[in-house]
Amino acid sequence: MLDTNIRADFPILARKEHGHRLVYLDNAATTQKPRQVLDAILNYYSTSNANVHRGAYGLAVAATEAYEAARAAVGRFANAWATEAVVFTRGTTEAINLVAGSWGRANVKAGDTVVVTAMDHHSNLVPWQILCAEKGATVRMVEITPDGRIDLLDFGRALEARPRLVAFPYVSNSLGTVNPAAELTRLAHAAGAVVVVDGAQATAHLRVDVQALGCDFYALSGHKMLGPMGSGALIAKPALLEAMPPYHGGGEMIERVWDDHSTWNMIPHKFEGGTPNVEGAVGLAAAIAYLERIGMEQIAEHEQALARVAIERLSQIEGVTVYGPKDHRAGVVPFTYGDIHPHDLATILDREGVCIRAGHHCTQPLMRRLGVAATARASFYIYNGVDDVDALVAAVRKAGEVFGVVTA
Amino acid sequence: MTDLGDLYQQTILDHNRNPRNFRRLEHATRSAEGHNPNCGDRIKVFVQLDGDTISDIGFQMPDGAGCAISKASASLMTTAVKGKPVAEAETLFQAFRDMLSGGAIAPGKLAAFGGVRAFPARVKCANLAWHALHAALQNESDPVTTESARDF
Numbered sequence: 001m002l003d004t005n006i007r008a009d010f011p012i013l014a015r016k017e018h019g020h021r022l023v024y025l026d027n028a029a030t031t032q033k034p035r036q037v038l039d040a041i042l043n044y045y046s047t048s049n050a051n052v053h054r055g056a057y058g059l060a061v062a063a064t065e066a067y068e069a070a071r072a073a074v075g076r077f078a079n080a081w082a083t084e085a086v087v088f089t090r091g092t093t094e095a096i097n098l099v100a101g102s103w104g105r106a107n108v109k110a111g112d113t114v115v116v117t118a119m120d121h122h123s124n125l126v127p128w129q130i131l132c133a134e135k136g137a138t139v140r141m142v143e144i145t146p147d148g149r150i151d152l153l154d155f156g157r158a159l160e161a162r163p164r165l166v167a168f169p170y171v172s173n174s175l176g177t178v179n180p181a182a183e184l185t186r187l188a189h190a191a192g193a194v195v196v197v198d199g200a201q202a203t204a205h206l207r208v209d210v211q212a213l214g215c216d217f218y219a220l221s222g223h224k225m226l227g228p229m230g231s232g233a234l235i236a237k238p239a240l241l242e243a244m245p246p247y248h249g250g251g252e253m254i255e256r257v258w259d260d261h262s263t264w265n266m267i268p269h270k271f272e273g274g275t276p277n278v279e280g281a282v283g284l285a286a287a288i289a290y291l292e293r294i295g296m297e298q299i300a301e302h303e304q305a306l307a308r309v310a311i312e313r314l315s316q317i318e319g320v321t322v323y324g325p326k327d328h329r330a331g332v333v334p335f336t337y338g339d340i341h342p343h344d345l346a347t348i349l350d351r352e353g354v355c356i357r358a359g360h361h362c363t364q365p366l367m368r369r370l371g372v373a374a375t376a377r378a379s380f381y382i383y384n385g386v387d388d389v390d391a392l393v394a395a396v397r398k399a400g401e402v403f404g405v406v407t408a
Numbered sequence: 409m410t411d412l413g414d415l416y417q418q419t420i421l422d423h424n425r426n427p428r429n430f431r432r433l434e435h436a437t438r439s440a441e442g443h444n445p446n447c448g449d450r451i452k453v454f455v456q457l458d459g460d461t462i463s464d465i466g467f468q469m470p471d472g473a474g475c476a477i478s479k480a481s482a483s484l485m486t487t488a489v490k491g492k493p494v495a496e497a498e499t500l501f502q503a504f505r506d507m508l509s510g511g512a513i514a515p516g517k518l519a520a521f522g523g524v525r526a527f528p529a530r531v532k533c534a535n536l537a538w539h540a541l542h543a544a545l546q547n548e549s550d551p552v553t554t555e556s557a558r559d560f
Contacts, residue, residue, distance in 0.1 A: 339473060341473055341474065341476060341479075342475075343447050343449075343477075343530075347415065347529070347530060348412060348416075351412050358447065359446065359447050359448060360447075360448045364448070373448050373449070373471040373473060373474075374447060374448055402412060402421075403416075404421070404425075
């Protein structure tokens with residue numbers, strides 16, 4: 001496991017919550033930021049701020065270099081096909097909406113099928129619903145197995161419809177399931193579909209290699225990997241990006257503009273209309289440097305070890321149910337405790353300094369299949385240790401005391 | 409520091425465990441649904457009006473369990489307004505809402521929810537049933553959500 005000395009890099013972890021040490025276990029929602037990322041943003045504004053790609057002066061060149069260096073860093077980190085395969089976005093949600101609004105609008109026709117899974121986050125479901133409603137196409141949702149994996153038999157059946165596009169999460173934010181993304185991609189390609197992988201929950205937690213996955217589109221969020229909010233990227237095969245129409249019109253994305261029409265800039269700039277979030281890109285690059293210094297394999301191992309301990313210790317409490325598969329899972333631990341509503345659980349844990357998420361986790365179709373309105377979810381990251389699991393378990397036991405003994 | 413006991417008072421724990429009027433009214437003259445999209449809690453309130461009096465009232469939580477605060481609040485609400493004229497129920501609604509936004513403590517057992525003020529994340533839970541009741545009394549057909557009312 002990683003050394004908890006790492007906490008010294010995260011100023012927010014010095015915060016006291018109701019007199020307790022802050023035990024932050026909502027990392028699947030967003031991660032905290034190390035001083036190195038905060039310093040990079042401050043340094044950018046202190047030394048290099050100007051608008052990018054247009055100034056004819058040294059400062060603007062410095063800003064452009066910082067922005068483009070960040071793009072190269074994202075590309076290297078995920079082993080993108082090329083640097084220009086990386087389009088900066090506000091995050092995963094915008095990246096997927098970009099694919100739906102550009103590739104989808106140009107390629108999905110009436111009668112077509114778009115395949116998603118029952119464990120997709122709303123951000124990898126609702127854009128496809130909107131697209132399909134507009135086009136007269138159909139959303140086909142693939143079922144999950146009782147232990148929280150994508151049902152491969154149903155996935156195969158869904159592919160028989162020869163869908164135009166298949167979308168799935170690399171790692172489930174609600175269950176922690178690590179999906180066999182390369183295998184799913186291979187099957188979807190064999191059925192003639194284009195593949196979109198929601199990498200929001202995976203990119204910070206395991207080594208991502210988009211070329212090895214073989215997918216066509218990969219979406220990620222910076223804020224879930226130590227970077228700033230509002231940073232993120234779509235990584236796509238360059239040939240697809242070349243053929244796609246623009247998404248947002250505006251400055252920067254054009255080549256020449258006439259009275260009644262325009263021509264488009266090269267990729268990736270064609271998809272980056274308007275002044276971009278340069279501080280976000282610079283902060284994301286600093287986050288990537290921080291993660292690479294630790295090593296993605298070490299991070300994955302650390303989280304999985306913590307999740308194992310948490311699952312084991314929570315399961316010892318009578319009335320606790322832990323959801324998701326036994327193995328092939330990331331550091332996400334969803335659970336319920338008897339008839340205590342997860343919202344009440346989260347309030348009681350908060351008073352002990354323990355931050356967890358309670359609710360449907362933006363996966364309402366999944367909650368229906370689990371037969372619950374909501375779950376509590378603890379999710380771990382690099383700065384968490386076994387002492388945080390201890391705090392979690394003690395606080396859950398306290399909730400049991402407040403509500404009296406509860407069994408389902 | 410506010411103690412957890414201020415939020416989860418015995419009255420609230422009791423009404424959560426044994427909710428009163430926790431049933432659908434087959435012959436309700438009014439009903440309305442409340443929805444808190446933050447947590448997914450949904451509540452349906454049924455009212456039987458006899459002239460200007462709430463002669464019977466019941467509630468259901470269609471997705472199964474609601475949180476302790478929303479369920480206990482709904483339960484206590486039904487006991488507070490049953491048999492009362494509509495105008496008095498609306499006055500209690502106002503008093504309850506005022507209390508949760510920092511005003512005076514509401515009358516009777518409703519005072520048990522005064523502790524919720526120290527837990528801003530839970531104010532919507534306590535208000536949910538009351539907004540549904542208000543909508544039912546106003547005969548509003550669209551479900552109310554905790555996002556459509558300014559003071560939730």
